[in-house]
Amino acid sequence: MGDSLNSSQTDSTPKDLLSITDVKAETTPQKRALSYANTIYVLFHQVMDKQQPADRIVSEYFRVNKKHGSKDRRVIRESLFALFRWWGWLNKLSDAQSSQAWFSMLTATATIESHAWHDIIQAWGEFSGNDFSGSNYNQDAPSTASPCVSSKCEWMNTQFAPLKFDTDELVPGWFWQVCPIEDAAQRLAMVESLSSRPPIWSRAQNIDTDTAIEQLNRVDVPATGCDYFSDTINLGHKSINLNGLSLYKEGKLEIQDLGSQVIGHICAPKESDLWWDTCSGAGGKSLQLRSLMLKQSSHSGGSIIASDIRRKPLEELAKRAKRAGFKGISVSPWKSDELPVPHAHFDGVLVDAPCSCTGTWRRNPDMRWIDGVEAVQDKPGLQLDILRRSSQAVKSGGTLVYATCSLSPLENEEVVNAFLAEQNDFTLESNTHPFTGKKTEMLTVFPFEADTDGMFVARMRRN
Numbered sequence: 001m002g003d004s005l006n007s008s009q010t011d012s013t014p015k016d017l018l019s020i021t022d023v024k025a026e027t028t029p030q031k032r033a034l035s036y037a038n039t040i041y042v043l044f045h046q047v048m049d050k051q052q053p054a055d056r057i058v059s060e061y062f063r064v065n066k067k068h069g070s071k072d073r074r075v076i077r078e079s080l081f082a083l084f085r086w087w088g089w090l091n092k093l094s095d096a097q098s099s100q101a102w103f104s105m106l107t108a109t110a111t112i113e114s115h116a117w118h119d120i121i122q123a124w125g126e127f128s129g130n131d132f133s134g135s136n137y138n139q140d141a142p143s144t145a146s147p148c149v150s151s152k153c154e155w156m157n158t159q160f161a162p163l164k165f166d167t168d169e170l171v172p173g174w175f176w177q178v179c180p181i182e183d184a185a186q187r188l189a190m191v192e193s194l195s196s197r198p199p200i201w202s203r204a205q206n207i208d209t210d211t212a213i214e215q216l217n218r219v220d221v222p223a224t225g226c227d228y229f230s231d232t233i234n235l236g237h238k239s240i241n242l243n244g245l246s247l248y249k250e251g252k253l254e255i256q257d258l259g260s261q262v263i264g265h266i267c268a269p270k271e272s273d274l275w276w277d278t279c280s281g282a283g284g285k286s287l288q289l290r291s292l293m294l295k296q297s298s299h300s301g302g303s304i305i306a307s308d309i310r311r312k313p314l315e316e317l318a319k320r321a322k323r324a325g326f327k328g329i330s331v332s333p334w335k336s337d338e339l340p341v342p343h344a345h346f347d348g349v350l351v352d353a354p355c356s357c358t359g360t361w362r363r364n365p366d367m368r369w370i371d372g373v374e375a376v377q378d379k380p381g382l383q384l385d386i387l388r389r390s391s392q393a394v395k396s397g398g399t400l401v402y403a404t405c406s407l408s409p410l411e412n413e414e415v416v417n418a419f420l421a422e423q424n425d426f427t428l429e430s431n432t433h434p435f436t437g438k439k440t441e442m443l444t445v446f447p448f449e450a451d452t453d454g455m456f457v458a459r460m461r462r463n
């Protein structure tokens, strides 16, 4: 940590540091452990107090505090995100304002996640005043050895007896009310997946997938293929400097979660189709739709119009399309409630609606504690309204696809059912779930099925 091995503040560090007057850091690891603990404490409270995504807060912190080396960044970032993953248990360890409780939390998370910075973890354990010597954390264990969430729960129950911990508590209680799962095994699988990170999923475009994988392996990216879609590439769990990859710079690799890729396959655009992506954001799915068209014919005459109420993501989409060399994608921002495109005109309309994003909690574990139940309950009115308006652009015989990255039936099945109840010229079509092989009308991708984010999709046809 450069020369700041104590708890001294940096310019951008808020003044409300952990109270550490009772902590004596003597050895170098202890001093580093103390400094890390303070930084993580400040960042954690900034996320909770400002109710802003941890990703944003951490990026801003590292942008200002250039002194941190790569190990510092890793310890700070991973410990912070781990705290949010296990906060449902940790918050029971008593008052997070107390330094001893804070050190217990840090030690417990690092133990549960088998983090590799053993000297730091040991120092945190010593500062905590708690006896972690009986912990099952093994210094020689590879960090990939990750016991299941039930055994982690057992460890918590033993380590912090008489406190009681339960796997369901790793997500807020309101989640189970709006995303009910009756089956106990499925419920546990859901908690298990929400307590771990999915790999970085990507898509090969304009290039054969095996060739792309070979090129990635040559530069030490542990890329592998995927059983479900021929253009999907799993890039593993380690963060990657995308701008250092020529494949990415040449527009031959796009990052897109495998769950999100399901949506493009359910849309299944034909090569000459005209599609409208009504909530395109920065165009993850527009690019996928275009890529699917071009896979059928490199002379595909099809095209996509992308719309969003925000301009910035549309600018980003234009850059990504240019990078990929994709002609046939244009943008048309929503400026009012009026359609920014012609009525009854499109072979396909995709409504990837704004939602609570509960399906992305694996990548953003902080959101489960920042958001409340209103993040789910507030959305269905808007979602139905966008779906209703967007549906006017579907031509007779055309396809309407509704998707979210929510796991709640309130934002999913109930919105589609409300839409179908009022629009009798649309009928629901059935699909085969790509991961489970089951036939289904409305399709939820659960994160535990194929190590992805959670998604929902329903496909309708205009009669």
Ligand SMILES: C[S@@+](CC[C@H](N)C(=O)[O-])C[C@H]1O[C@@H](n2cnc3c(N)ncnc32)[C@H](O)[C@@H]1O
Pocket (backbone or CB within 6 Å): 278, 279, 280, 281, 282, 283, 284, 285, 286, 307, 308, 309, 310, 313, 334, 352, 353, 354, 355, 386, 405
């Ligand atoms: C789930 S995100 C879209 C993600 C994007 N399709 C992708 O694949 O990367 C939802 C998008 O809907 C946009 N949005 C929010 N309210 C909207 C509205 N009333 N009309 C159109 N778009 C809206 C948001 O700006 C956001 O970009």
